[in-house]
Amino acid sequence: MYVQRLGEMLKISEENLKTSCSLSLKAQNFPDEQFLVEKSPASSHAFFSFPGSWSVDGWYSGDKAFGEKEINLELFPSMRSIGNYDKDDKPEDREFATGFVNQAFLHRLEHVLKTSQLVNQVEAALKEQKSIIFTGHSTGGAIAALATIWFLQNYPNANNGAFCVTFGSPLVGNHIISHALRREKWSQCFIHFVMRYDIVPRILLAPLTPIQQQFEKVLPFFNPTSPNFKSEVLGASPEALHFYANVIRNASSLTSHVAFQLMGNTNLLLDTVRHFTKLSPYKPFGTYVFCTGNGKLVVLKNPEAVLQTLSYSCLLSSETEHAAAIAHKCLNEHFGYEKEFLGDESSLDMQNVVDFDKLELLLGSDGYLDDLGLGVRARLSLCAAKKFEEKKQENEKNVASKVEAFKDVMKKLEDYRDFCKENGGYYQAFKTQGEKKDFDANVNRLVLAGIWDEIIEMLKRYALPDEFEGTYKWIELGTKFRDLVEPLDIANYYRHAKGRRYMDKGGRPKRYKYTQRWLEHHLKLQPGDCGKSSCFWAEEDESLKQ
Structure with missing residues (x-):
């Protein structure tokens, strides 16, 4: 005792x-x-x-x-x-x-x-x-x-x-x-x-x-x-x-x-x-x-x-x-x-x-x-x-056990982004889907999205420790994920959107909304202040239509 x-x-x-x-x-x-x-x-x-x-x-x-x-x-x-x-x-x-x-x-x-x-x-x-x-x-x-x-x-x-x-x-x-x-x-x-x-x-x-x-x-x-x-x-x-x-x-x-x-x-x-x-x-x-x-x-x-x-x-x-x-x-x-x-x-x-x-x-x-x-x-x-x-x-430990695999996939997308910078641009290359590299990047995007969607579902059920969203390592990891992967999600969205806007209700996935809110809360910023970089291409795509 x-x-x-x-x-x-x-x-x-x-x-x-x-x-x-x-x-x-x-x-x-x-x-x-x-x-x-x-x-x-x-x-x-x-x-x-x-x-x-x-x-x-x-x-x-x-x-x-x-x-x-x-x-x-x-x-x-x-x-x-x-x-x-x-x-x-x-x-x-x-x-x-x-x-x-x-x-x-x-x-x-x-x-x-x-x-x-x-x-x-x-x-x-x-x-x-x-x-x-x-x-x-x-x-x-x-x-x-x-x-x-x-x-x-x-x-x-x-x-x-x-x-x-x-x-x-x-x-x-x-x-x-x-x-x-x-x-x-x-x-x-x-x-x-x-x-x-x-x-x-x-x-x-x-x-x-x-x-x-x-x-x-x-x-x-x-x-x-x-x-x-x-x-x-x-x-x-x-x-x-x-x-x-x-x-x-x-x-x-x-x-x-x-x-x-x-x-x-x-x-x-x-x-x-x-x-x-x-x-x-x-x-x-x-x-x-x-x-x-x-x-x-x-x-x-x-x-x-x-x-x-x-x-x-x-x-x-x-x-x-x-x-x-x-x-x-x-x-x-x-x-x-x-x-x-x-x-x-x-x-x-x-x-x-x-x-x-x-x-x-x-x-x-x-x-x-x-x-x-x-x-x-x-x-x-x-x-x-x-x-x-x-x-x-236990749920948090299970999430943490996937971090190394998560980082490996992130590294592949980082390499893809660096390659695309010299070959027409990250966003446009992925949106066009003209090379095998683009297809592989899409597979990696889906892998990462699946991991984060699982985390978000647990957060919606309050099935992770209450401290999770205030823990810096998760805020940092979520921010890196959002900055790297959301432009690809936006590109994929506008390939299939049929006139819908990404930023309208039901467009932007919660995995990006949540991780953005974590950072804004951590930095004591107003809602929306941290979404400009990862959502830039959504605004750009909309402006081109006008």
């Missing part, structure tokens, strides 16, 4: 984790403040904490069942898939490639950025050469997470040592947010602590409609300014039980559906169920630290494993447990972080920590997984989540 100190594992000092917890809870006592900031000359860090929201409108807004909204790409330009995103796509198609976040949380952050001193305070802290830590408890954690993405996006040269540390935060965005954060290598900046039974991180796995009445009655339990704050009567009420049951039922439906997909189940019935049953779009991102309640901490970085753990760890763990008691406990545990991290028997002091990625998922007994209530079915789902990530790594 792989056990080490939590601070070493997360690359943040345990003292900063304790300070984050203290300040996130402190912010809840100042609900009228947009944020609190704490920094001292003796500290190398500046902490920004955000209070929570205790109205339904602070959780769900807009007309979507789960309160989600397409992210503002002007504010968060990296929160999309690089290759799959096309600004000209229809709105209903963009969910496949665009980050979606909770609308209420997004609007609150946008309001804070426009109306408060947050930007000025952050920039002042940076001038003092302080590392930034955003933190929050409950929905304050969700705002802290979005603020961290904003910071990483807007201060790329100042994010060394930046962290987001949340306690009992609800989920914030869809799978594209997780994908983009991992691609940008920002995912490790996010650390989320979750008590085993805390209901709040699970709430957005349920749509508003079936829980709204109970949610409105339960929210005062969490509100420090309410007479019903931590009310035993409210915690043990039928509304609390129904609220818990509805959230867990929806969470279970989602995680069961996801687990079947992870296991490769292609049953059409699953798609039918998805069509008629609204499933939450939210997915975890960053590092999650689950607190078992007895001093043990389980660290997970696999977003699919986190989702499964969120669902299964909050279920009744035995027939002797009473549902109403668990429902009450799920509300109370939202306040358990102070004792867990700042009490006399702090989990950070006990250092009973295990890394899920290094843990063998045996179906038999294991202390850490047992303490999270993860039985055989849960472990099978966790195994599937692990294997899903491993399959992505």
Whole structure:
């Protein structure tokens, strides 16, 4: 079993984790403040904490069942898939490639950025050469997470040592947010602590409609300014039980559906169920630290494993447990972080920590997984989540194994291009197809196109590691391929086009669109800036027709 100190594992000092917890809870006592900031000359860090929201409108807004909204790409330009995103796509198609976040949380952050001193305070802290830590408890954690993405996006040269540390935060965005954060290598900046039974991180796995009445009655339990704050009567009420049951039922439906997909189940019935049953779009991102309640901490970085753990760890763990008691406990545990991290028997002091990625998922007994209530079915789902990530790594290795053969074919086309420069030109020679060399070049073009089309298909299915499109060796290889081979594709296209334009929709192959977008994103250029060289001959051919 792989056990080490939590601070070493997360690359943040345990003292900063304790300070984050203290300040996130402190912010809840100042609900009228947009944020609190704490920094001292003796500290190398500046902490920004955000209070929570205790109205339904602070959780769900807009007309979507789960309160989600397409992210503002002007504010968060990296929160999309690089290759799959096309600004000209229809709105209903963009969910496949665009980050979606909770609308209420997004609007609150946008309001804070426009109306408060947050930007000025952050920039002042940076001038003092302080590392930034955003933190929050409950929905304050969700705002802290979005603020961290904003910071990483807007201060790329100042994010060394930046962290987001949340306690009992609800989920914030869809799978594209997780994908983009991992691609940008920002995912490790996010650390989320979750008590085993805390209901709040699970709430957005349920749509508003079936829980709204109970949610409105339960929210005062969490509100420090309410007479019903931590009310035993409210915690043990039928509304609390129904609220818990509805959230867990929806969470279970989602995680069961996801687990079947992870296991490769292609049953059409699953798609039918998805069509008629609204499933939450939210997915975890960053590092999650689950607190078992007895001093043990389980660290997970696999977003699919986190989702499964969120669902299964909050279920009744035995027939002797009473549902109403668990429902009450799920509300109370939202306040358990102070004792867990700042009490006399702090989990950070006990250092009973295990890394899920290094843990063998045996179906038999294991202390850490047992303490999270993860039985055989849960472990099978966790195994599937692990294997899903491993399959992505395996797919990349398979692609990498073809690189040398790929380069050999590229070399043949480079030699062909050099030969053609002295004999009428690369583009025109290939378009004419008058020599055997031209025929051989066409065969090599098709070989390379087949390899890259296979890569693009895997990217469309998100079957490669999230980091793939941001890895320089693939960006460089894709750029060389595009510059060398696309002119040949254009020549071939205009041999058979029959009046169609190469740059029109459906003309230019995605293998060139994707690799161009990778380079533009890497160089922080506008869409279209890097396509001029490889698409030159398409423009030339069109101009000759006019």
